[in-house]
Amino acid sequence: xxxxxxxxxxxxxxRGQQVTLSCSPISGHRxxxxxxxxxxxxxxxxxxxFSETQRNKGNFPGRFSGRQxxxxxxxxxVSTLELGDSALYxxxxxxxxxxxxxxxxxxxxxxxx
Amino acid sequence: AQSVSQHNxxxxxxxxxxxxxxxxxxxxxxxxxxxxxxxxxxxxxLLLKYFSGDPLVKGIKGFEAxxxxxxxxxxxxxxxxxxxxTAEYFCAVFSVQTGANxxxxxxxxxxxxxP
Numbered sequence: 001x002x003x004x005x006x007x008x009x010x011x012x013x014x015r016g017q018q019v020t021l022s023c024s025p026i027s028g029h030r031x032x033x034x035x036x037x038x039x040x041x042x043x044x045x046x047x048x049x050f051s052e053t054q055r056n057k058g059n060f061p062g063r064f065s066g067r068q069x070x071x072x073x074x075x076x077x078v079s080t081l082e083l084g085d086s087a088l089y090x091x092x093x094x095x096x097x098x099x100x101x102x103x104x105x106x107x108x109x110x111x112x113x
Numbered sequence: 114a115q116s117v118s119q120h121n122x123x124x125x126x127x128x129x130x131x132x133x134x135x136x137x138x139x140x141x142x143x144x145x146x147x148x149x150x151x152x153x154x155x156x157x158x159l160l161l162k163y164f165s166g167d168p169l170v171k172g173i174k175g176f177e178a179x180x181x182x183x184x185x186x187x188x189x190x191x192x193x194x195x196x197x198x199t200a201e202y203f204c205a206v207f208s209v210q211t212g213a214n215x216x217x218x219x220x221x222x223x224x225x226x227x228p
Contacts, residue, residue, distance in 0.1 A: 042220035104157040
């Protein structure tokens with residue numbers, strides 16, 4: 001079956017703009033998590049959604065937000081972009097409520113100039 | 114503070130050398146442990162996982178890891194590396210006690226294997 005799909009793969013934005021990233025989980029998976037990956041910092045947890053509800057949020061400013069739709073697809077939005085937001089944003093899907101295994105997409109590479 | 118530590122940032126080995134990458138975590142209680150690998154230009158893939166039972170777990174591509182509860186460690190090993198093992202390796206922890214369905218990752222170890 002198809003894996004986790006993230007679009008777009010690459011984005012270049014300027015400071016102050018906003019951006020929306022999309023993630024389609026594996027069919028049947030109801031949990032979607034978002035991570036920010038930067039060199040030297042590893043992966044930092046942003047938020048997790050299950051059945052359209054945000055269950056958990058990491059330590060990121062309110063400029064970072066997300067949502068999940070009834071078909072489990074998820075979007076994350078970053079407003080008022082800063083240079084430091086440049087990173088690889090990864091989406092992961094899991095089958096159910098408790099964590100067994102996360103399947104990752106290839107990510108969206110965001111560059112803020 | 115709760116954390117996952119990978120002490121080796123960059124490891125360089127020759128082919129056929131043995132590999133051990135360290136991972137320590139500071140979460141108490143029950144944990145699920147994972148090693149992920151990210152090959153250049155590819156997405157994160159699961160190498161192996163530990164939930165319970167035998168503390169020595171075997172994964173794909175000849176990798177294995179040992180969970181030592183008393184040391185809060187989950188080190189990754191491979192007896193003989195290949196050039197194709199060049200990648201970045203991430204240790205991750207899921208803390209059952211926190212109730213949060215997210216993984217806590219280490220900062221990663223970049224492995225370079227020289228032919």
